[in-house]
Amino acid sequence: MGFGNVSERLAQPPRVGVSVVIVALGPAGSEGGRSRLWLPLVRRVRQPHLGRWALPGGDLRADRSLRESAYLALESTTDLHPRCLEQLHAFGDPDRSRGGLPMVSIVYWAMVDRGEARDFAERDNVRWFPEDALPELAFDHRRIVDHALRRLRERIAYPELVTRLVGPEFTLRELHAVAEAVSGADVDLANFRRRMLAGGCLEETGEKRREGRQRPAAVYRYVRAGERSFEDGPMGGAPAASDDSSDVSGRVADAMAPLTPSA
Amino acid sequence: MGFGNVSERLAQPPRVGVSVVIVALGPAGSEGGRSRLWLPLVRRVRQPHLGRWALPGGDLRADRSLRESAYLALESTTDLHPRCLEQLHAFGDPDRSRGGLPMVSIVYWAMVDRGEARDFAERDNVRWFPEDALPELAFDHRRIVDHALRRLRERIAYPELVTRLVGPEFTLRELHAVAEAVSGADVDLANFRRRMLAGGCLEETGEKRREGRQRPAAVYRYVRAGERSFEDGPMGGAPAASDDSSDVSGRVADAMAPLTPSA
DNA sequence: ACAAAAGTGTTACAAGTACACCCATGT
């Protein structure tokens, strides 16, 4: 199992892999409070780090885009089909595989909704773990997970993201619960509701749903801003140009601090 | 110069390179208005795309981190030493090298100040181009540049970024000019000044500098928020825990500390 | 004194927070 001496190793071209940090909302912990984030991990079946839990991933496929490679790797290891898959970061420092071959990982970031998370059958080598009770991870995957969770928390205030963690249709209360779970803090429900609605990305389906045993709540679905489905008014929708590598950072910045005056 | 047939090419492991989009502030265009962003490009000296202009870059060095590789590639092609070097995105779609071998590029993003940009000697194969008059670029480098510039504009409102494009010491008016140049729009000077100062990242040096022929302006330097240099009051500074891979999203990274290749 | 640039104040409006309140519904 030797890889040769140091200089031989350094002469090797680096291998390129894709890994995915997937998150889904799952049940709460022991204290029975809010729900938590859970992530699926796979157990390594070969050296190095045999037996350790790791992020799902695989080799980059030369005939596919990075994103497709990530999707395929995910599909083949976990059967999950995330609703959002976005590039997070590339990791490639020489010490990350600790004695193995040099390895570059392009890490993607994904979210699946509750429905899919439930359907997902655990196997011996694939299991969900709650965010705050992860096992020891292989390689530098712990750092990667932390990086991803930090990013998620920064952006959870945007409808685009929260809605990914619930099903395609949801009530505002469900969304609210997600926001609280991810951020780990109390969020004022009244204001949350207004903020979401103000974004103009939520469309009422017309249905109602009862969560407790009381008054039923309106059900919404997510639509990209400006893409109302007919019936209300003019506003000839701008196509919202979603180019391939659309990531959320655009929206984030919009909301933050546009320097430019109205002009 | 053949690379074999398609299936042979696909069987090759992808090559990994690093490229850098560098920007600096340079003179204005023909209309004589605001200054513009300029970026250095290098001319390709071999196939494919021989003779075309391209982003500076090089192969990933197996014994260095991604960031260090980017720094070294930059140094060897252009002699520039950016004050900030941050990972932007990884590009690896199969069509990007158009018939060549599969290629993954980890793209970094850098800014150099006016002083260094001036010292930089152009050579036959290295030249500055204004952002709005780029030549036709090799590969998909045009897309990469657009991506980088979009990001830069989104974030130029933050002191951390805008200060990178001027020297280590600067007046508020200089900063303001940068913000206008990058955003391409008018920015109210009074409000700009207040916003920068409110961030608490600017520290007066005590010096004064005359820009025109009138009243001299206070000179500032950038310091991370909360790191006043003594003399004012208690406030026992929190160390601001800068972990390695911190990125701009939140508190914009320390950025340069572990950059020096000697480390 | 004047012009030009540095720097400050003031008002108006938009967004966000906290919290009180009314409405709809099943028991």
Next chain:
DNA sequence: ACATGGGTGTACTTGTAACACTTTTGT
């Protein structure tokens, strides 16, 4: 009717845009 959750109103605080204004300097 009343408890429970859905949904709205309102006052207060904060941030920012716009632009008028005062101060400092060299000629």
